[in-house]
Amino acid sequence: MSVESILKNAFRPGYFPVLTTKIWTRIVEVRLHHDRVRAKTWCHENAVDVTTFTTIKDPNLWKESLEYASVLGSEAEIKLRHLDVELGGGGFVELVYFLTRLLRPTIIVETGVAAGFTTQVILEALSRNGSGYLYSSDFPYFRLRDPEKYIGVLVDDSLKSRWELLTRGDRENLKNITEHIDHIDIFHYDSDKSYRGRAIALDIVKNYLKPGSVLIMDDIDDNLYFRDFVYHLKCKYYVFPCKQKYVGLAFI
Numbered sequence: 001m002s003v004e005s006i007l008k009n010a011f012r013p014g015y016f017p018v019l020t021t022k023i024w025t026r027i028v029e030v031r032l033h034h035d036r037v038r039a040k041t042w043c044h045e046n047a048v049d050v051t052t053f054t055t056i057k058d059p060n061l062w063k064e065s066l067e068y069a070s071v072l073g074s075e076a077e078i079k080l081r082h083l084d085v086e087l088g089g090g091g092f093v094e095l096v097y098f099l100t101r102l103l104r105p106t107i108i109v110e111t112g113v114a115a116g117f118t119t120q121v122i123l124e125a126l127s128r129n130g131s132g133y134l135y136s137s138d139f140p141y142f143r144l145r146d147p148e149k150y151i152g153v154l155v156d157d158s159l160k161s162r163w164e165l166l167t168r169g170d171r172e173n174l175k176n177i178t179e180h181i182d183h184i185d186i187f188h189y190d191s192d193k194s195y196r197g198r199a200i201a202l203d204i205v206k207n208y209l210k211p212g213s214v215l216i217m218d219d220i221d222d223n224l225y226f227r228d229f230v231y232h233l234k235c236k237y238y239v240f241p242c243k244q245k246y247v248g249l250a251f252i
């Protein structure tokens with residue numbers, strides 16, 4: 001569109017708000033794209049191989065984690081095939097299982113459940129540990145009928161005694177959860193991937209993350225939130241490639 005036609009149209013009734021919204025949207029899009037490129041570059045430059053990290057810590061446990069993830073993958077395929085909806089999801093399940101077994105946490109909080117891949121591996125790992133409890137936060141997929149019945153469909157009934165699921169969105173759920181706990185050993189973030197969404201969640205839980213707690217964050221290449229978080233806290237962190245994306249692990 002030429003400058004001339006913009007100026008000509010700008011004074012038509014109702015056109016100015018449309019134009020400013022368009023310009024604003026474009027500015028936001030360019031900014032988001034720029035941030036994504038910078039985040040991807042940062043992740044690429046900081047990435048380390050997950051196998052190196054896990055085998056130094058405990059090679060047998062990493063083997064167990066890979067085996068369990070493979071079993072879950074096959075079982076999930078069968079269970080999800082019978083649902084006629086696309087739920088998506090599936091975080092870095094091997095790593096989440098590995099850390100849950102390794103660190104033997106008493107309290108885990110996760111955001112983003114969907115079908116429940118990470119929920120299932122956490123609960124399985126807690127069950128094998130013989131201790132620990134998981135709080136999960138999600139909100140229903142509004143595009144589905146009876147959306148709540150799909151959240152966590154992969155979770156075995158036998159593991160649910162260690163689990164509480166809240167479905168009113170992170171802002172409300174996390175406030176609610178933190179009223180009932182005094183710390184979080186592992187915080188797994190896999191819900192609203194925007195910078196703002198991550199900041200809102202971490203703001204609510206940050207006082208519950210103590211020295212020794214860990215944060216696992218999915219899709220950290222979407223924006224620079226994870227980088228800013230670890231730089232601000234000056235904590236030890238790892239960036240792992242996962243399915244053409246990146247997962248961040250921070251030791252508080």
Ligand SMILES: C[S@@+](CC[C@H](N)C(=O)[O-])C[C@H]1O[C@@H](n2cnc3c(N)ncnc32)[C@H](O)[C@@H]1O
Nearest residue numbers: 089090091112114117118138139169170191192
């Ligand atoms: C990528 S999926 C989670 C995948 C899951 N961790 C797994 O391994 O199967 C993201 C989920 O986050 C949820 N979500 C998105 N924004 C949210 C918010 N603000 N509060 C709570 N849940 C949210 C979506 O409903 C969706 O179920």
